[in-house]
Amino acid sequence: MTTAAPAETQATGRLGELLARAEELYEDIEFQAVKEWKSQGPARRAIGFLPVYVPREIIHAAGGLPVGIMGGGDMTEIVRGDSYFQSYICHLPRSVIELAVSGRLDDLDGFLFPSICDVIRNLSGMFKLLKPEKYVHYFDLPQNFRGDLGGRFYVGELKSVAGAVSGMTGTAVTDERLAESIKVYNANRKAMAALMQLRVEKPWLVPATEYYLMLRAGYMLPVDEHTAM
Secondary structure, eight states, rough: OOOOOOOHHHHHHHHHHHHHHHHHTOOTTOHHHHHHHHOTTOOEEEEEEEEESHHHHHHHTTTEEEEEOOOOOSSSOSSGGGGGGGGTOOOOHHHHHHHTTTTTTTOOOOOEEEEEHHHHHEEEEHHHHTTTTTTEEOOOOOSSOOOEEEEEHHHHHHHHHHHHHHHSSSSOOOHHHHHHHHHHHHHHHHHHHHHHHHHHHHHTSOOOHHHHHHHHHHHTTHHHHHOOO
């Protein structure tokens, strides 16, 4: 009879705890983790975003918590959401609306909607009507990449987000704070890239479902806490 070495058993136990935590965050459509984070300080603000193209580093540099909104998956039934979009529209934006009208997004202090597609772009207008007391911004991306045109426009968008979030948190986005936030997020990307490389080399050690759960955890947790996982 063989038994696992203590170190191996400990590592397996730790992995199990991390995956359980990641799955808990994945299923947290009530955003309880965000509520807990905000409860730790009166000036804490959480900014929800659709998870592509949004400059999370700026939100972090302003002292805010970037929160990825991925809809309700199969954990919520779309009822009222279908009154805002045609039923043939993809599930994600319809379930985001469902989360909004059901009050599940009320603890978020603002929302950023990047130009992923026409439907998600239009979510910004809907949220301005649904939540007029919240900061809502359509984060537009330039289609012209000339520095004097698209570059100048993009800088303006970034400054707009920085100013809005700073106004909510009371923390200015200085060059020093932004540089530190970029460093922190690059460390997070490096950690996730290392996990992906392990999956490439030894896919049996990192199943796709487990990698996805770890990726999704990063949309709910402070970046340093996620990297530490």
